Amino acid sequence: MKKFFQHVDYSLLVSVFLLCGIGLVMIYSASIGVSITKYEYSPSHFFVRQLAFFFVGLIIFSFTMILPYQFYKRFMAPIVFASIAMLIAVFFFGKTVNNAKSWIMIGGFGLQPAEFVKLGLSIYLAGIFSKKQDKLDQFSTSVVPPLSIILIILLLIIKQPDFGTAMVVAAVAGIIIFCSGIQRKHLVLLIGASVGALVLFSFLFSGEQMSRFTAAYDPFSDPERDGYQLINAYVAMAAGGMTGSGLGESVQKYGFLPEPHTDFIIAIIGEELGFIGIAAVILLLAFIVIKGFYIGVIGKDTYGSLLAFGISGMIGVQSSVNLGAAVGLLPITGVPLPFISYGGSSLILFMASAGILINISAHVNFKLKQPAAAPAAKERQVKAL
Known part of the structure; x- marks a missing residue:
């Protein structure tokens, strides 16, 4: 254990906790107006709940940071099937929130299974593609089976419907597949099929779903309805200028900007x-994100590298989707900002993922600092860590 902490990347550790700290402070500030409106005697309602989720996440983070990442590879099949089972359970026991049946209530707290599927699928894809490195030229036997799993998961998430999460899951899967080393012709085939499916699927969008594109790219055409949220986000950011109006001094959070502590924090x-x-x-x-991809590039273990790419890609893609929606570059999808936005499922997921990434980093750092050794000696060193 002592050797492990000697090789922990504390820059990653500090970055994660800085983001969590900023998130807690800003959730307290941003949610005051909503808390007073919904819970008259509890202005810190959302902050207290997020703080509770943070401590749960901290326990899970500590566990995943210490547990060797190779452990998950042994259980990649049960993990991905459990992920699918959770998505199916939503349709029988789920609760509808904001027109999406994507929540399961447990003791007054809501959990969103689709959030945890992102990590479960990353573990599965990293494991399956690391095992099939010598068969990647056999498209039907090495690539099609995991593609079938991805398709099932995407369809279950879209059925909820939760297009934002489906977008993130598809992007993360694409990153892992791209980094796995599959042949270029197969990669081009997959990209073409994905673009074609997206275009075809766009014709099935409902009027409400299409309105999200209008709200993103022409919010002033309907400033009182579809464009209301984005316009008020513009007002908030413009009012802050370079240095801001001061912590706690926001005006937009008092009933003007919807979801000020979640999607638009x-x-x-x-x-x-x-x-x-x-x-x-x-x-x-x-x-x-950059540090995670760097860990994946310098790592010698294919499974660890692909898992690092998947986790880093998940954080990067979800951050981009959230920030893109907040500035009108992407449709509003309700995807939270990692480590920052209010939401227990999201916070726990990203803290667990960050713990795994730090564990991978520690093993990579340990191997880089060791002198050349015989295979048997190397195996003993890794086990000791």
Whole structure:
């Protein structure tokens, strides 16, 4: 254990906790108006709940940071089938929130199974493609089976419907497949099929779903309805300027900007902490993502590298989707900002994922610092760590 902590990347550790700290502070500030409106005698309602989720996440983070990442590979099949089972359970025991049946209530707390599927699928894909490295040229036997699993998961999430999460899951799966080393012709085939499916699927969008594109790219055409949220996000960020109006001094959080503590918390950060606050959050997220990809590149274990790519890609893609929606570059999908937005499922997922990433990093750092050794000696060193 002592050797493990000697090789922990504390820059990653500090970045994760800085983001969680910023998230807790900003949730307290951003949710005051909503808390008073919904829970008259509890202005800190959402903060207290998020704090409870943080401590749960901290326990899971400590566990995943210490547990060797190779452990998950042994159980990749049960993990992915459990993920599918959770998605199916939503249709029987789930609760509908914001027109999506994607929540399961447990003791007054809501859990969103689709959030945890992101990590479960990453573990499965990293494991399956690392085992099939010598058969990647056999498309039907090495690539099609995991593609079938991905398709089942995507269809179950879309059925809820939760298009934002489906977008993130598809992107993360694509990153792992791209990094796995499959042949270029197969990669081109998959990209073409994905684009074709997306275009075909767009014709099935309902009027409400299409309105999200209008809200993103032409919000002022309907400022009182579809464009209302994005316009008020613009107002919040513009009011903050470079340095912000001051912590706790937001005006938009008092009934003007919907979901100020969840989907659009970055707008409140911009209003209160200014461009400097937004830049700090983006830089911390970017550091974790870049560091994660670097770990994947320098790692010698294919499974660890692919898992690092998957986790880093998950954080990067979800951050991009959330931030893109907040500034009108992407449709509003309800995807939370990692480590920052209110939401227990999201916070626990990303803390667990960060713990795994730090564990992979520690093993990579340990191997890099060791002198050349015989295979048997190397195996004993890894087991000792």
